[in-house]
Amino acid sequence: MEFSQSDDNQEVTLSKFESMLKTNSVFFFDSNEFENIIHHYLESGKIALAKKAIKLGLSQHPASLNLKLFQVEILIFENKLNEADRLLSPLFEIEPNNEELYIQKANIYSKKDQHEKAIEVFKSAIKISDDCADLYSLIGMEYLFLDQYQEAKKNFIKCIELDVEDYSALYNIIYCFDFLEETTEAIEYLNSYLDKNPYCEVAWHQLGKQYVETKELLKAVAAYDFAIISDDTFIGAYLEKAKVLEKLNRYDEAIENYKITMAIEESTAYALVKIGYCYERLNNNDLALQHYYQAVDEDPALDKGWMRITKFFAAKKDYQKALLYINKAIDIDADNSSYWLLFSTMNERLNLFEEAERGYKKTLELGDCELNTWLSRGDILIKLGEYEAAKFNFVQALEYHQKSEELEFRLSGVCLKLNNMDAGYAHLLTGLHINSEHVFILEELFPEVYQRKAVLQLIENFKNSSK
Numbered sequence: 238m239e240f241s242q243s244d245d246n247q248e249v250t251l252s253k254f255e256s257m258l259k260t261n262s263v264f265f266f267d268s269n270e271f272e273n274i275i276h277h278y279l280e281s282g283k284i285a286l287a288k289k290a291i292k293l294g295l296s297q298h299p300a301s302l303n304l305k306l307f308q309v310e311i312l313i314f315e316n317k318l319n320e321a322d323r324l325l326s327p328l329f330e331i332e333p334n335n336e337e338l339y340i341q342k343a344n345i346y347s348k349k350d351q352h353e354k355a356i357e358v359f360k361s362a363i364k365i366s367d368d369c370a371d372l373y374s375l376i377g378m379e380y381l382f383l384d385q386y387q388e389a390k391k392n393f394i395k396c397i398e399l400d401v402e403d404y405s406a407l408y409n410i411i412y413c414f415d416f417l418e419e420t421t422e423a424i425e426y427l428n429s430y431l432d433k434n435p436y437c438e439v440a441w442h443q444l445g446k447q448y449v450e451t452k453e454l455l456k457a458v459a460a461y462d463f464a465i466i467s468d469d470t471f472i473g474a475y476l477e478k479a480k481v482l483e484k485l486n487r488y489d490e491a492i493e494n495y496k497i498t499m500a501i502e503e504s505t506a507y508a509l510v511k512i513g514y515c516y517e518r519l520n521n522n523d524l525a526l527q528h529y530y531q532a533v534d535e536d537p538a539l540d541k542g543w544m545r546i547t548k549f550f551a552a553k554k555d556y557q558k559a560l561l562y563i564n565k566a567i568d569i570d571a572d573n574s575s576y577w578l579l580f581s582t583m584n585e586r587l588n589l590f591e592e593a594e595r596g597y598k599k600t601l602e603l604g605d606c607e608l609n610t611w612l613s614r615g616d617i618l619i620k621l622g623e624y625e626a627a628k629f630n631f632v633q634a635l636e637y638h639q640k641s642e643e644l645e646f647r648l649s650g651v652c653l654k655l656n657n658m659d660a661g662y663a664h665l666l667t668g669l670h671i672n673s674e675h676v677f678i679l680e681e682l683f684p685e686v687y688q689r690k691a692v693l694q695l696i697e698n699f700k701n702s703s704k
Contacts (some may be wrong), residue, residue: 250274258289268298275307287311302332309341318345334365336372343375352379370399374406386413397430404439411443420450438467442474449481457481472498479511488515506536510545517549525549533565540569540576547579556586574603578610590617606637608644615647619682627651642671643678650683653692661686662695669699 250270257264266274271294278287288311294304305328312321322345328338339362346355359376363369373395380389390413396406407430414423427444431437445460461478464471479494492515495508513528526549533542543566550559560583566576581596597614611634618627628651631644638644645668653661669676676696680687687693 251277254290258286265297266294268294268301268304271298271301272303272307275304279307279310284311284314302328302335306337306341313341313344313348316348318348321345336362336366339365340372340375343379347379347382350382352382355379368399370396370403370406373399374403374409377406377409381409381413386416389413390417394426401430401434402437404437407437407439407443411447414447420447423447424451436467438464438471438474441467442471442477445474445477445481449477454481454485458485470501472501475501476508483511483515483518486518488519491515504531504535506532506539506542509535510539510542513545522549538569540566540573543569544576544579547583551579551583556583559583560587572603574600574605577603578605581613585613585617590621593617594621608634608638608641611638612643612647616682619647619651624651624654628655640671642668642675645671646676646678647682650679650686653686653689654683662691665692665695666699669696673699673703 250266251274253264254266254274271290275287275290275294278284278290287307291304291308291311294301295308298304305324309321309325309328312318312324321341325338325341325345328335332338339358343355343358343362346352346358356376356379359372359379363372366372373392377389377392377396380386380392390410393406393409393413396403397410400406410426411423414420414426424444424447427440427447431440431444434440441460441464445457445464448454448457448460458478458481461474461481464474465478468474475494475498479491479498482488482491482494492512495512495515499505499508509528509532513525513532516522516528517525526546529542529546529549533539533546536542543562547559547563547566550556550562560580563576563580563583566573567580570576577596577600581593581600584590584593584596594614594617597610597617600610601614611630615627615630615634618624618630628648631648631651634644635641635648645664649661649664649668651661652658652664665679668679673696679692
């Protein structure tokens with residue numbers, strides 16, 4: 238149900254129809270003209286106008302099956318599924334071999350999450366259809382809704398067998414292979430597909446990604462090269478090839494490929510960051526920093542650009558500048574735990590312990606529950622003399638890391654510092670049972686506690702009993 242008119246006729250028909258709406262006049266259109274008008278409005282997302290055209294069309298052509306199908310389509314779009322079903326059912330008696338009726342019926346089942354029924358209706362449509370490729374694709378999508386990836390894959394493969402250039406189906410096939418973790422099978426399929434369609438840049442690109450998964454990086458580069466031969470403006474192939482060249486430490490070649498993407502699509506901040514990183518790996522710090530600055534100048538909201546500048550200065554031990562730039566990244570994405578972790582590290586290196594502790598706390602709140610994060614925050618609280626807060630921090634950490642002598646010895650020291658003797662000795666014994674060799678943690682963080690006679694005696698008794 239697509240436009241069959243020339244563009245000029247189409248404009249005249251639309252102008253005439255819209256003039257009728259504005260003047261409340263009534264003009265006659267044949268059913269094909271109404272179909273073209275409705276299709277145009279649906280394609281343009283003008284649903285209200287499409288509904289008006291359907292209503293007027295049916296008033297002039299009440300027996301038009303195609304106009305009734307448009308009405309059903311709108312009802313399905315508006316999620317009025319029972320009403321759509323009521324309108325659709327009688328149409329099967331009028332034209333039982335109309336493929337579109339089956340498609341709309343299946344769409345109703347699909348919208349109701351009755352995907353098995355939708356599949357059965359699509360299969361019925363295949364029996365009467367002259368072109369089944371789209372139907373197999375629709376069946377494949379229903380199987381995806383059911384998380385039945387093997388069945389979905391089989392149907393998308395049938396699409397390709399009927400239309401070798403159905404790249405949407407090809408992407409879906411690879412998606413199924415990826416979900417099923419069938420990388421070897423995906424490589425075999427793509428190679429067999431390329432035997433039939435050797436200049437398909439999409440297939441070469443996907444083959445390269447599969448070779449990256451199997452760590453066959455040279456084969457990946459070759460696949461991306463063939464994708465580029467098939468389409469020398471395919472930015473995705475240049476980008477993926479450049480990433481692989483980075484992994485192979487071939488940074489000059491990676492830079493060249495990133496620059497090609499910029500020539501095709503003009504400057505992109507992402508490519509500039511990647512070029513900067515390659516220059517940094519080549520120890521060309523001036524060009525690295527130049528490209529990083531260029532990236533954030535082009536896209537000030539590129540938090541990863543600010544992050545790379547932060548790491549650049551952190552590596553040079555210029556923590557003050559690193560802190561300046563990590564703050565810019567946080568301003569853009571305040572919910573990124575890795576940014577807060579780097580913020581804390583920089584503050585700690587600058588002996589700004591209150592700010593470092595605030596950053597570690599935020600890092601933990603954002604879901605980073607790594608042991609080192611808990612330890613770093615707790616150790617700073619100890620330095621600040623916040624022993625109760627440190628104790629609470631380590632107790633929380635134990636919920637995630639239950640057999641950690643690092644936590645136990647720290648808790649022992651904090652509890653003993655707070656004169657909570659029973660808990661202090663209990664944590665000390667637990668730590669010794671886990672790994673007695675790490676008792677130096679207590680000695681380093683709490684030397685005055687460690688030197689207490691009762692503590693030294695308990696450690697000595699434990700060592701003697703363990704002999």
